[in-house]
Amino acid sequence: MRRLDIKDNRLRARLKLGGLFVFLDYDGTLVPIAGRPQDARTPAATARLLKRLASLSGCRVAVVSGRALSDIRKRVGIGNVVYVGNHGYEMFIPGKGELDYSPPGYRAVLSGIKRRITAGVKGIKGIVCEDKRISLALHFRLADKRGTLLAKKVFWGAAARAVSEGAAAVKKGKKVLEILPPGRHNKGTAVKEILCGAGDITPLYLGDDRTDEDAFSALKNWGITVYVGAKRGSAAGYYLDSPREAVLFLRELCALREETVCRS
Numbered sequence: 001m002r003r004l005d006i007k008d009n010r011l012r013a014r015l016k017l018g019g020l021f022v023f024l025d026y027d028g029t030l031v032p033i034a035g036r037p038q039d040a041r042t043p044a045a046t047a048r049l050l051k052r053l054a055s056l057s058g059c060r061v062a063v064v065s066g067r068a069l070s071d072i073r074k075r076v077g078i079g080n081v082v083y084v085g086n087h088g089y090e091m092f093i094p095g096k097g098e099l100d101y102s103p104p105g106y107r108a109v110l111s112g113i114k115r116r117i118t119a120g121v122k123g124i125k126g127i128v129c130e131d132k133r134i135s136l137a138l139h140f141r142l143a144d145k146r147g148t149l150l151a152k153k154v155f156w157g158a159a160a161r162a163v164s165e166g167a168a169a170v171k172k173g174k175k176v177l178e179i180l181p182p183g184r185h186n187k188g189t190a191v192k193e194i195l196c197g198a199g200d201i202t203p204l205y206l207g208d209d210r211t212d213e214d215a216f217s218a219l220k221n222w223g224i225t226v227y228v229g230a231k232r233g234s235a236a237g238y239y240l241d242s243p244r245e246a247v248l249f250l251r252e253l254c255a256l257r258e259e260t261v262c263r264s
Contacts, residue, residue: 004226004238006252014224016256019058019201023191023215024050024246026065026072028208029228032243033174035142037067037130042075046247051078053250056257060201062194064088064187066173066211068132069098086135087171087211088190089181102134102181109167110136113158113179120154127151134181141175152177173209187211188218206246207236 006012027033027040030050034040054061062082065072069085069092076083083092091099114136121127126143129136138155140148155177162168162179171178187207195203203223205215216225216235227236228246240246 001227001234001236001239004240004249006249006256011224012256014202015204015253016259019060019199020257021060021062021195021198021201021203022053022250022253023062023064023194023203023205023207024250025187025207025209025212025228026063026067026075028174029206029212029243029246030063030076033141036128037137037139040075042077047076047078049247049250049254050076050081053254053257054078054080056254059257060198062191064190064205064207064212064215066132066137066171066178066209068134071132082194084187084190084194086132087178087180088185088187088214089134089183091190091193093194100134101183101185103183106168106181107134109162110134110179110181113162113168116158117155117179120158121151124151135178137173137176137178139176171211173211186214188214188216191215192218205236206240206249208243212236 024030030046031040031042050061053059063072063076064084066087067085069083069090072085073083073092080094089101118129124147126147128139130139138151140151159168159170159179163170166182169180169182171180203219205219205223206226206228207215208228213235219225225236227234227239240249
């Protein structure tokens with residue numbers, strides 16, 4: 001991976017000219033990861049920046065998150081943007097409405113798993129259960145080592161049978177385990193679906209987590225992919241060190257695209 005530098009002539013030309021579809025993860029990319037998911041906030045300046053970017057000629061924006069669709073739409077809070085929730089299992093496309101890819105019968109399976117996990121981790125300090133309607137996330141970022149081990153034991157005890165029978169799936173993220181619908185939907189399939197029929201356009205994807213690797217792989221040899229964080233060894237072509245750098249880059253991108261419009 002190379003450091004993302006908008007001053008690089010080849011990269012600058014791709015970002016400046018023609019259609020551009022900007023895909024952005026939320027937690028860890030647009031905003032720092034919070035100890036509890038409910039504590040994350042979108043700064044007003046960042047929301048204004050996204051609105052500005054989405055309003056530019058030839059530029060479209062999508063926010064691609066592991067959060068529930070209703071949650072991510074509320075937290076970002078701007079229109080004229082595509083939203084992807086639950087790692088690709090939910091989607092909102094302006095003009096088309098909301099899409100839900102969870103299979104029939106899955107909700108009943110998830111309901112049982114949710115009950116067992118929430119009851120089992122009750123009282124374990126630092127453990128946060130995030131109910132995302134069609135998924136459940138178990139966060140252990142604030143837990144100590146013993147609490148984390150206990151919570152993981154509860155999680156796998158509740159989920160193992162459904163996972164082995166193909167009735168549910170598990171995703172691992174940064175200090176989180178998630179129960180999701182079974183199937184092939186992920187951030188990569190979501191990006192491909194959104195881009196289908198989009199015409200001659202350059203995809204730009206910024207993300208920070210394991211789940212973003214599906215999108216990086218889907219856009220290999222096609223899009224501009226950017227890993228946000230200290231990790232190296234991602235499938236992304238470029239990297240930035242932090243959400244702060246990601247937002248600064250988006251501000252530079254806006255200025256670059258606006259300069260092109262002014263000169264045309």
